[in-house]
Amino acid sequence: MSEINIRNVGKTYGKTTVMQGVTLDIEKGEFVVILGPSGCGKSTLLRMIAGLEQITSGEIAIGGTVVNKLEPRERGCAMVFQNYALYPHMTVAENIGYALKVAGVPKPERIARVAVTATSVGLSDYLDRKPGQLSGGQRQRVAMARAIIREPKVFLFDEPLSNLDAKLRVAMRSEIRKLHRELGVTSVFVTHDQTEAMTLADRLVIMNSGNIEQVGRPSDVYHHPASRFVADFIGSPAMNMVEGEFDVEGQFTFGKGGRLQASELNGVRRPGLRIVLGVRPENVRRTQAGTDGAIAGVVDYVEELGASRLIHADVNGSRFVAVDTDTAEITTGMPVHLSVDGNALHVFSAEDGRRITH
Ligand SMILES: Nc1ncnc2c1ncn2[C@@H]1O[C@H](COP(=O)(O)OP(=O)(O)OP(=O)(O)O)[C@@H](O)[C@H]1O
Numbered sequence: 039m040s041e042i043n044i045r046n047v048g049k050t051y052g053k054t055t056v057m058q059g060v061t062l063d064i065e066k067g068e069f070v071v072i073l074g075p076s077g078c079g080k081s082t083l084l085r086m087i088a089g090l091e092q093i094t095s096g097e098i099a100i101g102g103t104v105v106n107k108l109e110p111r112e113r114g115c116a117m118v119f120q121n122y123a124l125y126p127h128m129t130v131a132e133n134i135g136y137a138l139k140v141a142g143v144p145k146p147e148r149i150a151r152v153a154v155t156a157t158s159v160g161l162s163d164y165l166d167r168k169p170g171q172l173s174g175g176q177r178q179r180v181a182m183a184r185a186i187i188r189e190p191k192v193f194l195f196d197e198p199l200s201n202l203d204a205k206l207r208v209a210m211r212s213e214i215r216k217l218h219r220e221l222g223v224t225s226v227f228v229t230h231d232q233t234e235a236m237t238l239a240d241r242l243v244i245m246n247s248g249n250i251e252q253v254g255r256p257s258d259v260y261h262h263p264a265s266r267f268v269a270d271f272i273g274s275p276a277m278n279m280v281e282g283e284f285d286v287e288g289q290f291t292f293g294k295g296g297r298l299q300a301s302e303l304n305g306v307r308r309p310g311l312r313i314v315l316g317v318r319p320e321n322v323r324r325t326q327a328g329t330d331g332a333i334a335g336v337v338d339y340v341e342e343l344g345a346s347r348l349i350h351a352d353v354n355g356s357r358f359v360a361v362d363t364d365t366a367e368i369t370t371g372m373p374v375h376l377s378v379d380g381n382a383l384h385v386f387s388a389e390d391g392r393r394i395t396h
């Protein structure tokens with residue numbers, strides 16, 4: 039059963055349209071991550087679910103009830119923000135228990151529930167501190183605890199980890215996932231960090247300029263990006279992409295005389311059809327000169343990553359990045375031969391960037 043239904047939702051600020059016809063169903067207990075570049079409308083969508091922002095058109099339902107006209111507190115959502123939004127003059131315990139106090143829950147029950155919730159996020163030793171005496175990670179936990187104690191139907195997270203250092207972010211990520219396993223509360227998590235998105239999501243929603251580009255499991259989105267935008271946005275280093283067309287012999291030609299055998303692309307090998315061909319760096323390997331189907335280029339530069347390195351090569355005026363696990367010396371200016379895995383090719387329309395299946 040769906041917990042949240044977003045139906046054809048639009049948003050305008052004055053005369054500016056920032057969202058158009060967004061439709062998305064979120065299942066009960068699901069962990070959905072909304073991912074997209076800055077300004078694409080992630081926070082706006084989340085705030086519209088929470089009721090902090092009016093929707094201009096369409097409908098949002100939570101638990102089967104249309105909430106368009108409901109106040110935020112009537113919607114059963116608890117939101118966790120990037121800047122934590124804690125009350126600085128209150129102790130950790132008071133911050134966590136504040137919503138219960140406002141709701142008139144008797145003190146003994148409040149104290150007991152605060153204790154249980156604080157333990158669940160590892161804060162039981164800090165109950166008497168003020169937020170100013172906590173680290174960033176601990177403050178984030180207080181914000182989480184404050185959301186958990188309200189026993190909401192839905193958790194809404196707006197980049198809650200982006201103020202933390204890289205190591206802590208990874209640790210908090212797995213804690214959020216663990217909490218979700220334990221509590222099973224439907225969660226919508228907004229981020230522009232793709233690793234965070236890939237590791238947390240049951241389902242990923244990729245947004246671009248106020249539209250949903252693709253919805254799917256992280257591995258599906260990675261292996262079958264629905265558009266050139268998604269292909270470029272997901273994956274690091276980014277997917278190699280070259281625009282070109284098929285010649286009469288069925289070879290893919292690109293750049294200044296670049297040619298690639300692409301016999302796997304039977305369905306789209308129509309002479310003259312302009313496409314964008316994509317291949318991820320891990321599917322491009324260094325090979326020996328003369329290898330069947332290899333493309334020749336010149337090394338632009340080499341990025342050392344420790345366990346592997348990235349070779350940035352110029353192939354007939356087009357840039358190819360290849361993952362290299364070989365240890366043989368390779369430096370700028372050297373000739374290089376690359377083999378492209380024909381079973382890992384992505385084809386997009388040069389016109390509208392949509393994926394063309396082959
Ligand atoms: N109050 C407002 N008035 C006018 N335009 C706004 C307002 N709030 C947001 N916008 C615009 O709406 C668009 C979406 O903003 P939103 O904050 O949802 O983006 P976002 O995806 O959360 O970005 P970020 O990753 O930077 O947080 C942006 O173009 C923004 O400029």
Ligand SMILES: [Mg+2]
Pocket residue numbers: 080081082
């Ligand atoms: Mg935002």
